[in-house]
Amino acid sequence: MIYQDVMSGKRCTNAADFTRLIQARDTPIIIEELLTTDIEDAAENLKFLFENVKAVPNIQKLHSITVLKTNEIECKVYSNIQPKVEAQEPVNDQSCVIGQDTQISWKFSGIGKPGVKWLFNNKPLPTNGRFKIADTEDGTSTLSIRQAERADQGIYTAVATNSAGEAEARTTLSIIIKPVIIVNLSGSLQIIKAETMTLRITAIGTPKPGIVWMKGNNKIKPIDRIHETTQNQYDDYIYTLEIVNLQPEDEGEYSATISNIGGSLQSNRCKITVSINTPANATWKQNGVTIAGGNGEGDATNQLYRPYGLFVDDDQTVVIADAENHRIVQWKNGDTTNGQVVAGGKGAGNGLHQLNQPTDVLIDKETDSLIICDFVNQRVVRWSRRSGTTQGEILIDNIKCNGVAMDEQRYLYVSDVGKHEVRRYQLGEKNGTLVAGGNDKGDGLNQLNFPTYLFVDRQQNVYVSDNENHRVMKWVEGSKEGIVVAGGQGQGSALTQLYYPRGIFVDTLGTLYVADTLNHRVMHWTQGDKKQGTVIVGGNGEGKGANQFNGPVGLSFDRQGNLYVVDFNNNRVQRFSIE
Structure with a gap:
């Protein structure tokens, strides 16, 4: 009689050996065939086999003898294995x-x-x-x-x-889940020296995304002044970069790469500039230096012709609304010889390649473009600063604009001397939201009379040069009335008065600076002082001396606190260095 293990192919000639073979297997999955012609012998051996194999672990039962022929038995022995x-x-x-x-x-x-x-x-x-x-x-x-x-x-x-x-x-x-940025970085921030810079990005992703903060093309390494934190809020991750005691060397473009195993993405870039906090008791040299024009009225590149507003960029490049030349000119820091025409300059006209007496200009750093009050054409236009630009595009039309300003969220503010109001616009929006005036011409606290230049602070408070009311008004966001913060005592030359004011600027301490046009001086009012201001430059009568003005209009400051004034009738821009 032969016993065969079909799984392994091994055969045995007696039941005892075959049982030991089965018991030695690691996994007793058993299919056996017994071939014999002696049915009685097979029955005796199968009995022995069944009795002994039952002791093998995990074997639940042995069964199934089928008589295939009268002289042959085939026996399949199964174990039901877990x-x-x-x-x-x-x-x-x-x-x-x-x-x-x-x-x-x-x-x-x-x-x-x-x-x-x-x-x-x-x-x-x-x-x-x-x-x-x-x-x-x-x-x-x-x-x-x-x-x-x-x-x-x-x-x-x-x-x-x-x-x-x-x-x-x-x-x-x-x-x-691949990372997705929910709250991104803003395009630019100006922060006072020694203050704390805080950048935040909110993102989602699974698994939790990691972040690498960058300044330019270099990874930021945490040091004593630089801290990185991550907070989890529901499914959002809030990443924060904080630099305390901000210094001029911290200036630059900041960004971040956010990634997990699903992928990575780059945040917006945020340009950080560090400005100097001008003390309330700061003084300036009384003799100005001509940094643009000053060569008589004319349209040569070294001349200006009745300039109005100006914008001072971070690198001290000065962009000037050269009104009677119907152009915008740019004067680079250190080059006081010649300016460069960057918009218009094709004669007075209403073509997209022309301007007609532009009165104000600013630089939109996010798009690297100029936003211009095209006064006589009653429109606000945008010109790219890229070389080769030959025409602009209309942002807002049918508006007698005189001044423009932009806040940190890139809302655009425009004064309308026809409707005696100021409106705030999202770029691309045509109608805007009323933020000051709009109640006809008048001298009430809810009225303006020929609003010219504007300034918007970080809290979105709007300061308006209320020209023909001889005052400067502050409109808190959402308010129905303004607050007189300078002048308002009728026209005159007393320290409590203004005389057709134009350009204005407010520093981080809340000090207000005003171009007091027909008093030929620049004044400042410290925060909360509504009674009288202080003359900081000019006030020496109408003239063209280094310490005089003839109709100062636009004014601004650079990051070092130096003062820039457009001297309208002297066809020049003067810089007064902070002392």
Whole structure:
């Protein structure tokens, strides 16, 4: 009689040897065939075999003798084996990018063949068309998930069962969400020296995105003054870069790279400039230096002709509304010989390549463009600062604009001397929101009379040069009335009075500076002082001396606190150095 183990191919000639063979197997999955012509002998040996094999671990029962022929017995001996996971560990981790397809597979062995069911977080799988299960003959069960969603993240359990028992395998599926920036950096910030600079970015992503802060092309390394923090708020991550005791060397463009295994993205760039906090008791040299024009009226590149407003850039480049030359000219720091025409200069006209008596100009740093009050054409236009620009575009029309200003959120403010009001615009918006005046011409606190130049502080308070009321008004955001912060005592030359004021500027301490045009002087009012101001330059009568003006109009400061004044009738721009 021959005993054959079909799984291993080994044969034995007696039941005792065959039993030992079975008992030595690591996994007693047994299929045996006994071939004999002696039925009685087979029955005796099978009895011995059944009695001894039952002692083998995990064998539940031996069964099935089938008489195939009268002179031959085929005996198949089975053991029902508890299912087993065909992997080193029955747990693993897997990830998938949101929106993509993924599969989870586990292979099981066992006799009889186990059936497999899947669970999600210990509950039945969601019943939708995105989940499909496929089983193969080799015992592999595969769960396919189509277009994975955030809610698909969790633990998937495959449970294999037969009559001998069950086994399970678990996969923890993580759904990867590429980083998305919810709150980005602003385009530029001007911060006072020794103050604290704080930049924040809010982003989402799974797993939690990491961040690398950059200044220019260099990674920022935390030091005593530089701190990086990350806060978790619901699904949002708030990343903060803080630099205390800000110094001029901290100036530059700041950005961040945010990334996880799903991808990375770059934040906006934020240009940081450091300005000097001008003390309330600061003084300036009384003799100004001509940094533009001063060569008589004319349209040569070294001349100006009745200039109005100006804008001083961070690098001390001065951009001037050269009104009667119908152009905007730019004078680089250190070059007091010649200016460069950067808009208009094609004669008075209303073509897109022309201007007609522009009265004010500013630089929009976000788009590197000029925004210009094109007074006679009753429009606000934008010209790119890129070389080769030959015409502008109309932002706002049908407005008798005289002054423009922009706040840190890039809202544009425009004064309208026809409607005696000031409006705030989002770039691209045509109608705007009323923020000052708008109640006809008058001298009431809710009225203006020929509003000219503007200044907007960090709190979006709007300061208005109320020209024909001989005063400067402050309109707090959302208020229906303004507050007189300078003048308002009728026209005159007393320290309590102004005489057709034009250009204005407010520093970080709240000190107000005013070009007192027909008094030929520049004054300042410290915060809260409404009674009288102080003459800081000029006030020496009408003239063209270094300590005189003839109709000062626009004024501004550079980051060092030096004062720039447009001297209208002297066709020049004067700089007064801070002492």
